[in-house]
Structures are given as structure tokens and as C-alpha cells.
Amino acid sequence: MFLRNCWYVIAWDYEIPADGLFARTVLNEPIVVFRTATGYAALEDRCCHRHAPLSKGRKEGDQLRCGYHGLKFDAGGQCVDAPGLDRVPSGAKVRSYPIVARNKWLFVWMGDPAKAEERLLPDNFSNDHPDWRNKPGYLHYATPYLLICDNLLDFSHLSYVHEKTLGGSTAIARARPEIEVLERGVRVTRRVPDVPPPPYYHNIRKFSGNVDRWFIYDFLFPGTLLMSSGGKLAGQQEANPANSVMLHSCQTLTPETANATHYFFQQSHRADAGDASLTEGIFQSLIIAFNEDRDMIKAQSESIARNPGAAMLPLGIDSALVRYRRLLEEAIARDG
Amino acid sequence: MFLRNCWYVIAWDYEIPADGLFARTVLNEPIVVFRTATGYAALEDRCCHRHAPLSKGRKEGDQLRCGYHGLKFDAGGQCVDAPGLDRVPSGAKVRSYPIVARNKWLFVWMGDPAKAEERLLPDNFSNDHPDWRNKPGYLHYATPYLLICDNLLDFSHLSYVHEKTLGGSTAIARARPEIEVLERGVRVTRRVPDVPPPPYYHNIRKFSGNVDRWFIYDFLFPGTLLMSSGGKLAGQQEANPANSVMLHSCQTLTPETANATHYFFQQSHRADAGDASLTEGIFQSLIIAFNEDRDMIKAQSESIARNPGAAMLPLGIDSALVRYRRLLEEAIARDG
């Protein structure tokens, strides 16, 4: 059901305590994460002995001790001490997951560890780059992740769900996006010429009239959005940092279970175009807008769950999400 | 499982906002109701496109626009605008339900629209009649509606569940009701001679001694009670508005799902026998008593759910409910 051979974000790096354990479920698998001298360890969050969650134990250096009967595991998942036994059975071990930190996101590899390659990490540069500033965000969704992918793949909803926040014009819904197939996802380009600037633009730059807006993003397996967006005075020839609003956003969806999703995101502005109050303002706008999304998608999800077999009516405006879902299904079929 | 070709009350008219949308589920089907220039519209509360609830959208005149991607529907359920598309596909529509307002109740027809006839509406006159006064009530039950029908069809419970409120005497339990079969339900006549007046009578009329009480009601498919009840001084020949307590009640049960029920009710007193404080007092008594019922029926329902196959022991006191359930089953078998 899930694509397994790929990287999933399990946490922002700041979520992992210096001297403790951090628990989160990914693809139905409970995982415990902790820091080691050289990086991070990610283990199955279930003791092999009596299935107590290891995250209720404690970190002992680069190792973890179960809080129930005291079995101790190293960062690779091997049990190295079992109180009351002279010898630890070799079968006493838990699964460990490849884990990599890149630009403040911690990625775990949920498939075959031999296939875990860092070149497959998405280019989430703006998370942590001197030219860009942002405040990191996290939301929990009680809905399947694909419904949130759909939302991110069809920006026509901006005109309705975010009418008073991100949207500001029904012209977004009426603009036709271009869709290009990538090796592991799609690229969506949406240009919306000559519309009023959305309210939050005013905190970055005052425009004397309408703007041309653009949204250009890669949407990559399993559910990562990397987007350049912005606006310039309508009709003006070239956008550049001095005359435009330029933004970069990294967002990613990690299924917690079939019906719940972790959402990690940030929207960056250029470091030379605003101060900490702008960073905070963009973050607050995003939280409001993403709660609007979550509210709608939760209602949609409950509506679907009430009648799971019922057919939807595909429309032309769904082309990006239809294409992405088909590509993802093919990738899942090839997976493993 | 449910009788479909009949009218179900979906709301009191005052529940529908002047300029907004109202959502309620009937027979497992989520429905959105809104006012139009000529009355009301009731649509399936699920957009045909991506299944978002339409009730999260907005009313635009006599039409409704979905809040997710902006599809707009007319009062008949036809999509008349789809932003981003040049032409609306003819298949873009949602189900609409016949809806009728009668004496402050809004009725929807859940079966074949061609069979929706207004002559099948129950005679809920006292809801809205110059000779009668009441305050409308609504309760939500987390139980199957048939358990509440049972309750309304066997007033012997008044002596125990409502011992200190509506009841006032074990004589009610000991009185034998007469039961008459109607075209679409039963008529139950219960006369309880020479008993102390129940406490709430004191707010209407002081009696110098015991009273003769009567409860005469039609209980009609799917679960509507229309009742005349009252009391006169015991042994006195004729009841009339000047010497008696005379009440009329309209109550109706609408299944929300197999395990939950909407309960709409009012108990009217004569307009010439009391003021607004009496109206309010009767309403408050009813709320207390109906919460007593709900508490008991919820406990009963949970008890049944714990052991759903277990047989009940039919007793002579169950004759009205046994007869009603059988008639309703026959009607459901004929339905459609």
C-alpha cells in the first residue's frame, strides 16, 4: 500500500532531545529515535522480549535500555545485555532503520536497507540556507496522506478554501497548470497573471497594482513538495529579488498509518527581504491556511469513509493529481 | 432496514439559517438544507467531484457553492458552474430530496421522489395553532430509534422511569391500554381512573382530589406520536377546557444512523389555560423526563449491544410495541 523504498521524514532535528528518546509511527511502524555520538539511531519501538515500547526506556550513551525488564540494545538494534541471563541470545535484536539528517529534516528509509541511497533525498535546501529564512512547522492530520497530496496537487482550491488567506482571487482556480512528468513525481507550473496581490504580500513588498503570480513545484514520491512561488508587478518583464516577492517552500507528508499523516513544512522568504517579524508572520499565515486545509480534508475524509465505494467524478482540473496517483501506484507496484 | 418511502422530519424550521447552510444526517445519508426564494432545498451533502461536504461551502442565492474547488449547484442538485472548466459535464450533479415545511417541521422524503405526496404528512397541527401553545424541543439519542418507539408505545414505564416527574402513580403501569390498528400505525388508548394528579398539573389547574387521566395517541410510521392527553376530576362526567387539563403533543423520531436518532417534540397546552411561564414550565418538565428516558434507553441499548443475540421475554404489557414493530416490518417489506 505504501511505497517502502524511499526516504520519509520522521522529525525535525530539533524534536529529538539531547539525552532522551523520541517516538513516532511511520507507515504503521512505531520507531524510536535517539542521538548518538556520530548522528542518530532509529530502532523498531518494540522490545523483542515482551513487546514493551523501547521509547519508555532510557538512553544510555549510544545505547538504549528497555524500561520493562532492562534489555539493552545498541544503535544497530542488537541486544547487548539482558539482566538475569549469563548470555544474550543472538536472536535478541530489533529492527534498525537507516536514518539521515539533511537540512534539519531527519529521514528514515522504510524499505530494504541495502537500497538506501542518499542521492534519493529531496533537495530541501531552503530549510537551512543563508539566503533563506523560515520557521519550521508540523501538523498532524487524521486523514490518509493521499487526500493531502491531492490538495497540494490542485491549487484551484486556493480560491475557495483560502479565499481570505492565501488565495485572494478566483483567477487561481481558473488558471490552467502545466504538468510535466519527472523521474519520481511531477512538476506543476501555474501562472496567474494580473491579479490583486494576496493579503500577506503586503508584509513583504507594496505593489502599486495587480501582480503576476507563479507557483512552480516538484511533487515527489512519496509526498514531498518543493516549490518556488512569488509575484511581480503585472506585465513587468523580469522578476528579481529586488522587485518581486520570491518564496521557497519545502513540505512533506509522511503516513503515520493508513488514516493518519505527519505534515512537515516551511515557507521561506529571502533573507534580504524582511526580518524576524516577517518570518513569524509567514509562519502564522501558513498555520491558519493549513488549518483551513486540514479542516476541509478531514471533512472530505469522513465523507469518503462514510461511503468508501462511491465513485468520484473526475474533472479536467484534477489532471495533476490523477497523473501523480497513477505514477505512484506504478512505483509501488515496482517497489521492493 | 429503514422505511424509505415516507416523510422524515429533518429539522425545526427555525434551525435553518437565513443565509447559510444546515447539515444533518438522516438514514445514514448526510443532507444539506438551505432556504430558497420559494421555500427550502435539500441536497446530498457530498460534492460529486471529490466528496467534500457541501455544507462546508456557502449559499449563493438559491444555489450552493462547494467550499473545496468551487463547484456550484442549483436547488435541484445540478452543477451549474465548475471553475477551471469551460463546460460543466452533465453528470455533475448531486441527489436532491423533496422537502416540505408543515407546521414548523421540515420533512424530507427519503424514497422515490415520484411517490412523495403531501397527503402522507402527519397532522402535526398543534406545533403551530392559535388554540395551542408550546416550546419546540430537540434531543439527540445515541440509540436505535426502535428502542425509543418501544418506549413511546408502552406507557407503563411512566410509573418507574418517571415516578417523580410525569408519572406519579403505579396505576399507569397497571392500566390496560386498548390498541387499534391504523392504516399506517396504531392507536393506543390508555385510561387511568382515580389517581393523584401528577406534580406538573398543579401549574395548570388545582384539583380538589384524584383525577381520571387519559392518553390517546396515534403512533405512525416511521415513528411519529400525535397525542391527546389530560385529566379531569375523578368521576366527573365530561372533560372540557374549563374543567380539565388538556394537552396535545407531537413527537417524532428520525433515524440518523442505525444506532442514533433525532428526536423532535413539543407538548402543547391550551392557549386559554396558562401563560408563557406555563409553556416554559411544561417544556422544562419534558426535558427532565425525556432525559430520564434517554438515560434508561441508552443503558438498555448498551446492554443489548453487549449481547445482541439474546432473546427478550415478551410480556402482555408489550402488545402495542409488538404490534407496531410487526406492522412496520411488513411496511418495510412492501416498501420501494
Next chain:
Amino acid sequence: MFLRNCWYVIAWDYEIPADGLFARTVLNEPIVVFRTATGYAALEDRCCHRHAPLSKGRKEGDQLRCGYHGLKFDAGGQCVDAPGLDRVPSGAKVRSYPIVARNKWLFVWMGDPAKAEERLLPDNFSNDHPDWRNKPGYLHYATPYLLICDNLLDFSHLSYVHEKTLGGSTAIARARPEIEVLERGVRVTRRVPDVPPPPYYHNIRKFSGNVDRWFIYDFLFPGTLLMSSGGKLAGQQEANPANSVMLHSCQTLTPETANATHYFFQQSHRADAGDASLTEGIFQSLIIAFNEDRDMIKAQSESIARNPGAAMLPLGIDSALVRYRRLLEEAIARDG
């Protein structure tokens, strides 16, 4: 699934009101308990008529009246009055359970009443004995009872779960228990020589150095622990009330359902070794420690429920619980 022909504790005697009804579910069966002139009655908590819980009715002397339609039952479960009927049908009855009070615990027999013998009651003497003092406790667990049996059968967890409360030393985990098979359970003897006294000992007796601790308990079907434990100055020859900490504990588990458990317990100190503040102090320590257990076992139970088929890894430290589970399975197979 459950052993039926045995006594289960349903309540502490003080839980049953003088003039009311007490409801608790045992082995999935809701039971109502009330006092009679000669002792207690325990009936199925479901009226035979329409399945309302009898515990929502009222006690009338040695009888109970249903609160819905007024049927009255005697202490043996026979219906003796049905308002509105001239004659009570002989089939109108509910199940009654043998119930015995012994040392403040009320035991019900869940199997064949003909097999209910008082000699099968556990020897819970310290609950109510002039030489011992305690405060009774009750906790509800949202977990299967066998996971709590496991916990009580492997005290190695004291070193980790109760590191800062009951435990105080990893030596407990490293000590090997002796296990002896009894007719209806096992006897576990665990001696832990030369360890620091646990914190709560200080309230009973000051030791000048390390202590030798012992835990000797019978663990009897279905889940009753009867334990003598204590400590004396390390190396000293004989323990006696004047030089040692001596404790006696009675604890018992009663399955409420397959996934929930009632836990009744007390830990007694000798009446000659402390006052009411010691009794209260021991009780408070126990509550803290038992909440530590409950927290861990709930986490373990949720972990197991997430992946119910997954195999556990048996270790040498599990011998008591493995043996007890096998004996109990054999007893259940023979049961009935």
C-alpha cells in the same frame, strides 16, 4: 477463554452501599450486587424482559425492582412481580451467582453453581486480621489480565519499572527465582541478598547497612497473589518481627472483559510495627508503583494490539510466567 469454575473477586465489601445497588462486569458479564438480610445477592445485570440494566432500578428489602417497567426479582433471580400482569410467567428470571464474603473481599462463582465450594477460596487472611494492618486498593486496567499476571510473576521488572520506588537495586533482576508447581498455581521464591534497603523501608525500620530481601508468593488461579516479603540486616541469621521488615500482600485480578481488568490489592504491615501514617504511606507507595506498572503494561498491550500475531522472544527470566500460563491453559481445557 476464561477459567469459569473458580471464585473471582467482584468488590471490596465496603463498595456495596447499604441501601442501593452496585454494578460491575466480570468475564464480560454485567452483574448487580446488593446486600440482603443474611449477606449479599449477585444477579445478572440485565432484566429478562427488555434487557434494561437492573442496576438502574432500586433495592426493595431483599429484592430488586427494575427501573424501566417495574419487574421485581428476589435474591435468587426469580421475578416475583410484573406490574400490569395478573400472573408472573415462570420463565421470568435472571441468572444469580453464588457470592461469598471472606476477609473483606466479595467473591462470585462464574461457573457451574453446583461446583462452588468455599474451600476453593484463597487464604486472603491479612486483608482482615488483628496482627496486620493495611488500606485496601482498587485499580482499573484497560489491558488483558494475563499481561498483569506476567508482571506479577516476574519481579525482575522491579529493577527497571520501579527503579525509584519499590525496586532500588538491579540485583532483584539478577536474582534467580525458584518456582514450584502447586495444585492450582505456582509458588515463586526470590531471595536477594545484601542489597540497599528500598526507600519505603525507612518508614518501618532503620537498617545500619544492606539487607537480605525475600519475596515468597503463591500465584493462584485465576490471578491471585498471596505474598510474604521483607528484609533483614544482611547476613543476620533469623528474621523476626523485632529485627526485620515483614509484609504480607493479597492481590487479585478479575477480568472485566478480554481487554480490561479489575485489580484489588492490599499490602499489610505488622500491627506492632507502625501506626496509621505507615499504613497510609505504604498505600501511597503502592499506588505510585502500581501506576508505574499500569503505564508500562498499557503501553505493552497497545504495542501487542498493533501487531497481534508477532512472536515474543522467550528468555530464561520468563520461566514463572511461562509455567503459570501453561498450567492455566490446562486448567481452562479441563474446566466445565
